[in-house]
Amino acid sequence: MVSPINPLLKEPLPEKDATEGIERPLALLKHIPEDPLPLIELANHSIVSARQFTREQIVQLSRVAAKHEAVPAQTRRPLVGKILISAFYEPSTRTRLSFESAWHRLGGDIMSITDPATTGIAKGESLSDVAEMLNNYGDLVVLRESHNDAIYEMLKTLRIPIVNAGNGTDEHPTQALADIYTLFKWRPELMSEIVPEEQRVTIGIIGMPSRMRTVRSLLYLLSLFPQSFKEVIIVCNEENVFAENQRENLEVTGLKLRVVTELNKELPNLDVVYINSIAWVGDSYEELGKEFQLDANSPLKKGAIIMHPLARGEELATELDDTPHNWYFAQARSAVYIRMALLTCLVQHNW
Numbered sequence: 001m002v003s004p005i006n007p008l009l010k011e012p013l014p015e016k017d018a019t020e021g022i023e024r025p026l027a028l029l030k031h032i033p034e035d036p037l038p039l040i041e042l043a044n045h046s047i048v049s050a051r052q053f054t055r056e057q058i059v060q061l062s063r064v065a066a067k068h069e070a071v072p073a074q075t076r077r078p079l080v081g082k083i084l085i086s087a088f089y090e091p092s093t094r095t096r097l098s099f100e101s102a103w104h105r106l107g108g109d110i111m112s113i114t115d116p117a118t119t120g121i122a123k124g125e126s127l128s129d130v131a132e133m134l135n136n137y138g139d140l141v142v143l144r145e146s147h148n149d150a151i152y153e154m155l156k157t158l159r160i161p162i163v164n165a166g167n168g169t170d171e172h173p174t175q176a177l178a179d180i181y182t183l184f185k186w187r188p189e190l191m192s193e194i195v196p197e198e199q200r201v202t203i204g205i206i207g208m209p210s211r212m213r214t215v216r217s218l219l220y221l222l223s224l225f226p227q228s229f230k231e232v233i234i235v236c237n238e239e240n241v242f243a244e245n246q247r248e249n250l251e252v253t254g255l256k257l258r259v260v261t262e263l264n265k266e267l268p269n270l271d272v273v274y275i276n277s278i279a280w281v282g283d284s285y286e287e288l289g290k291e292f293q294l295d296a297n298s299p300l301k302k303g304a305i306i307m308h309p310l311a312r313g314e315e316l317a318t319e320l321d322d323t324p325h326n327w328y329f330a331q332a333r334s335a336v337y338i339r340m341a342l343l344t345c346l347v348q349h350n351w
């Protein structure tokens with residue numbers, strides 16, 4: 001007997017959802033006057049920390065990303081002949097593939113390392129020696145490494161830019177770029193110099209700024225736009241929520257921070273709910289705040305959006321995927337366009 005065809009194959013593929021399409025990036029484009037100068041300053045620089053970006057660079061990177069997303073037919077291929085060395089010594093779905101997708105879309109070629117055991121590192125070669133070799137083999141390195149200091153070790157000998165794609169518990173600056181670009185697509189007015197009180201939003205971050213690289217980098221970028229947020233509420237029931245001086249350095253920018261331990265009490269007032277539960281530590285990961293969960297019964301504010309850097313665990317129920325609260329898939333999609341914008345700026349072009 002012929003086995004029955006899977007019902008999924010009988011239906012046409014689903015339509016795009018409300019967070020896809022070109023309307024939102026087009027609206028963002030209209031909101032930002034072009035100014036290439038802040039981006040020219042990025043040429044031939046490495047990106048290790050979200051602290052390296054200025055407010056103007058974030059705004060202009062978002063503009064370029066929105067252009068790539070809204071009018072892909074106008075995307076040139078400035079990276080033809082350029083080689084990306086994509087070195088991921090820790091698992092990744094989104095970051096590696098969106099960086100590689102971005103580079104491909106810009107016309108470049110890629111060499112990928114997904115296992116340090118296939119390089120001289122397995123024989124005890126130092127990262128700085130590996131980096132010295134990479135100078136001759138490519139035009140830019142993207143590195144994910146479980147150890148906070150690995151990228152600094154490579155920087156000692158690198159003469160081509162390197163981009164931090166997640167270094168241990170320290171930072172994930174380009175995830176934060178994708179996060180803030182997504183926020184600006186949702187509400188373009190948040191990037192204005194002056195945001196009226198009634199347009200400011202309250203963001204809740206379920207996570208631990210002292211140990212989660214995505215949260216640490218995102219907070220740096222939010223602190224460049226302190227007047228856009230009524231309050232940033234950290235939901236965490238661990239000790240040492242902040243690293244030394246982290247909270248003070250954020251608050252001095254004007255960002256209003258509050259730490260709470262109860263999620264459902266805050267949810268009805270949150271416009272943005274950012275959730276994450278994974279922190280990389282050494283060669284493994286730990287799950288933090290597993291007791292904080294979002295599902296269809298969570299008392300979410302009408303119109304609130306949920307963001308998550310993914311991969312998710314039990315903290316984010318799949319039953320929320322088909323609701324308007326789901327902006328986490330849009331966030332993952334945004335990563336391609338914002339990385340296209342960044343990569344084009346970093347590579348040294350020989351015009």
Ligand code: CP
Pocket residue numbers: 091092093094095096166172175309310311
């Ligand atoms: N957001 C993120 O870093 O996802 P991956 O671990 O899949 O790269």
